[in-house]
Amino acid sequence: MKRGSISILQTLPGFEGQRAAAERLFTKRGVSITSSRHEVLRHLRDWVFRNEQLHARYQTGDASIEMVGELVGRLASHAALPHRRSAPALFQEALLSGCAEEVERLTAFGEAAHLPGFHAAAVQTLQELRHHRIAPADLPTEERRAADLACLVDQLDRELERHRLSTLSHRIERLADAEPSLPQGLRHILWIGEDEWPPIFLTLLDWLVRAGCKVTVLAETHPFDERFFVAASSLTEAFPEAKVIANDSSALPIHALFSPTEGSGQGDAGVRIVAAADEFVEVEHAVRHARERLRQGVAPWDLVLFAPSLDEYGPLLHSACVRLSVPVELDYRAPLLTNPFARFCGGALSAAVNGSLHAVAGLCDSPFTAVPAESRAEVKRTVQSLASAQDPWEALQSGAIEGLPEWLSEYATWRSSASSGMRTMTDWLSAFRDLLARTPWLDESASSALHRRNEAALDAMLRSLEAEAMALAGRTMSLREFARRARARWQATDYAIRIRDAQGVRVTQSAWDIGPANEVIALAMTEGRVPKKRTEDPLLPDALRKKVRSSSLPDSYTVAERSRREFYRLVASARSVTLYYPVTFGEGDEIQSVFISDLQRALGSVRVHAVGFEKRFPLPSAEDDPFDQVACAAWNDVEPPTEEARRMREALAEEVRRCDDTTIVSPSVQEEVSRIPQPLRLSHIRAVELCSFQFLSLAHLRLRSEGEHAIWRAAVRTIRNTDLLSDAESLRERLHAQFRSELDAQRAFTSESELRVLELAVPTVLDLFCAVEKAAREKWKLKPIRQNARLSETELRDTIPHRGANIKLDDTIDVVYERDGKHVPLRFGFVPSRPEEMQDFELRASLLAVLQPKGLRAVLFHDVTGGERMALYQRERPNENLFPSSTSENLRAHTAGRDGDRLTLAEFLNETAARVRDAFDKMGRGTIHPEPGQHCERCGFEDLCRRQDIGPRPMEVVE
Ligand code: SF4
Known part of the structure; x- marks a missing residue:
C-alpha cells in the first residue's frame, strides 16, 4: 500500500487562525475535518452552513466534519473490528465504584478511596495514562501507590471488557493493530483545534499515513517563539518527514505578548x-x-x-x-440537588421508604404536587389523620378519601408494589420512570420558565441511575437500598443549565x-x-x-x-x-x-x-428602560432622565408612602388586621398580649418562626411522630428507631455535616426526654392516653365566649395524660429558667388551664432544649401537693395564680378570662406596632419588625 503524507500547517492561534486554512482545504474531494474539540467543529459547521457552495458539498457527503471518536468508529467498522459502545466518564466512574470491595483493598489511597469524587479523579488519571499509552507494567510498581494505580487500571479494563464497552484510546489501540486501510471516499484528513498531541493521537496519525491517507494538521504557532506552542514541536519530532508549511501572516502587535523580546509591542492592540x-x-x-x-x-x-x-x-x-x-447563549453546571425537582423526587423516595405519613404530607407543600396553596393545610391534615388508620397506606391507595389529590393514590400504589420485592437497578430505574409517569409532578412545572431546568435535572437523575445500574449489573436490592443509592448518586452529580435566548x-x-x-x-x-x-x-x-x-x-x-x-x-x-x-x-x-x-x-x-463600588450603577441614560433608570438614578442620587422614569419613581415613592400610612389605614387592610383570625390558636392570644407585631406575623401573615435550632426541631418532630402511648420500657428504642427513619427522610435535603451533627446530638436529647417522661409517669402518676390531639378531640373546650359569640379555637395538644380519671394536657415549648420569664410562661399555661371544663386544672409543659418539665396546677385543697418537684429528675411544679396560692380558683379564672378579653379587644383595634421586651428573646421575627428602627413610634390603625 502506498504510504500517505503528513503536512503541518502553521497558523495563528485560536479558531480564527485556523479557519482560513480549513476553508481552503474543505473544497478538496474526500476530505474529513476532525478534532477532539466539539466547540471547534461546531463553529466550523456554522461557517460551512452559511456558505451555500460549501454547504452543498457537505450535504453530498463529499466533505465531512466529524469528531475524532466518530472518525475512529468509521475506521474501525471498515477494518471489521468488533463494535463496542463508548463508555462516557460517568459510566467509567460507576464501573469503578462497582468494584468497591477491590478498591477498598487499595491501601495507598487510604481513606481517600471512600471520599466523594475519588472515582471521578481516578477516571481522569486513568484516561491520562491511556492517552500517553502507559501500561500498568510501565508504572514503578515497587511503590505502593503506583502498584495500586496499576490495580485500578486492571479493574477498569476488566469491567469495560465485561460490559463490552470501550474508550477512544482503546479503540485507537485496537485500530493500530489492524491492517491500515481507508474507507472508500476518504482521502484527506484535516485535523484542527488541538493544543497538545498525546501519544495516542500520534499513533492514530501514523496509522492514517500508513493507510495511504493525506493528513494535514493545523498547528498554532507564535510568531516570535516557536517553542511556545508545544503541539507543533511534538508533531515535528514524531514525523520528521512531515512537510512544514510556515505561517505567512504578518505579526500583529498582540504577538509581542510572551515573545522572547519584551516590550516590543506597539500600541494597545485593542x-x-x-x-x-x-x-x-x-x-x-x-x-x-x-x-x-x-x-x-x-x-x-x-x-x-x-x-x-x-x-x-x-x-x-x-x-x-x-x-x-x-x-445570551450560556451553559453552566450546578449541583443536581440544588434543583427543586430533584430534591422533591429525593423526598418522595425517602417518604416511600420510611413510610412516614408526615413526610408524605410534607410533599404536598411542593408546587410539583399541584395542591392549591389555600387547600394545602387541609390536605396535609387529612393525610396525617390517616396515621391512625389500621393500614394508612392502604387507605391512601384506595383513593376513596375525599379532598386528596389523585396522585396520592397512584403514589401509594407504586409504593406498595415497590416495597414488595427485590429488583435490579435497571428494574428500579424503570420503576422510577413509572412513578414519574403515574404522577403529574413534572407536568406541573410545564408552564413555568424553569421547566426546562427541571427536565435537565431529571435527565441528569436518570443518567446517573443508568450509570449505577451498569456498575451493579444483576445485583438485586430493596426499595430502601435503591433510594439510598439514588440519593448518594444525585448528591455527587451536576446538571447542565442551558440558556438559549x-x-x-x-x-x-x-x-x-x-x-x-x-x-x-x-x-x-x-x-x-x-x-x-x-x-x-x-x-x-x-x-x-x-x-x-x-x-x-x-x-x-x-x-x-x-x-x-x-x-x-x-x-x-x-x-x-x-x-x-x-x-x-x-x-x-x-x-x-x-x-x-x-x-x-x-x-x-x-x-x-x-x-469602584460607587460606579456599580452608571449614571442613568434615557436609552435605559425606565426601571433601570430609576435604579441608576437612586444609586447616583440624580434625577431620572426621562419623564416616564420620573413618573415611575414618583409612583414608587407614593407606593412606599402608601405602605407606610395610607395602606395601614385603608378600610380593607384595617378590616383584615382587626378581625379575629381563623383558626385562632392559643399562641395568637399569647402573642397579642405580648407584642402586636408578633401577633400580626403569626396570625395574619401566617409566618412561622424558624428561630429554633435544627437539633431541637428534629427532636420534637421525632417525639411527635413516635408512639408514646405504648409501654414506657421500650420507649427509648421506639424514639431511636423513629429518629433513624426521620434522619433517612432528611438525607436528600440536608448536608453531610448537618446530618452528622443531628446524629450526634439528637439521641442525647431523646434520652433525656425519655428519662423525664418515665419519671413524670411514676412521680406524677400520669398515664398517656392520646398524642398529637386536636382540641376538639380532647376534653378541653375549643371555644371561648366573647361579646355574645363563641370564638372557635384550634390547636394541638402534644400529649394528653390521665390522672385520677381526669385529663392533663402537655405541650412542648419553653419552660422558664429565670423568674422574669415566669409571667410569659404563666400566660401560656393559664390560657390552657382555663380551657379545662372542671376538676383538675393542671397543665404540663416540656422543654426539650433543657429536658425540663413543668406543671402548673390549681390546688383544690390548701397545701395539697399534687405534682411534687424533683430537681434531679428535671420535674418542676408551680401553682396557678400570679402569686402562688394567694389566688383562689375563682380569682385565677377571672383574672385569666380578663386577660383573654383584653387580648380580644386589642386584636379588634388592629394594632400592629412592635412592642419589644423580654419576649423578643424567643420571637424569631426580629428581622421583620425592625423594632430598633421604628422605636416607640406607634403604627396603630386609626380611623
Ligand atoms: S422581636 Fe420583639 S418587638 Fe419584634 S416582633 Fe418579636 S416580640 Fe415584637
Missing part, C-alpha cells in the same frame, strides 16, 4: 483592562458594556463573553443578563469557542483562575510521574503553561478584547493574573481602568 471593585461590580459593568455594544449595532455573534469557570461565574452572568435584558450573545469558558467574533469581554482574570491554582494529581503525584517508564506525562506545572497558551489564544482571538478582574471576591482580596502583568509589559500603552 486590549483594555478593567479592575472592578468586586465580582458583582465586575459582572454588572461587563454586561452593561455588552448591552451598550449591542445597542450600537454590533451583531450578537460578533460579541463573546468569556469566563474561565462558568460554574463560578455562570449564575452571576445569568442573573445580570436577565435583569439587564441581554439575550434568540439572538443571544455567546458565553463561554473556552478560548477555542470564541470563534469568528470581533469583540471579547473576558472576566475573572485573577491568580488562581488564570492560571488555575497548581494542584498535583492525588493519584499520581509529580514525583511518581517522573519515575514512570518512558513517560511523557506532564506534571502539575504544565497546567500554568496550558493556561498561558489559552490566555494568549484569548487575547489574540478578536480585534477588541476587554479583560476584567475583581479586586475582591466574596470576603477575600484578589490579585490580578500574572498574565495581565505580562501583557502590560509587552504592550506599553495598555491602560487599566478602575471601576
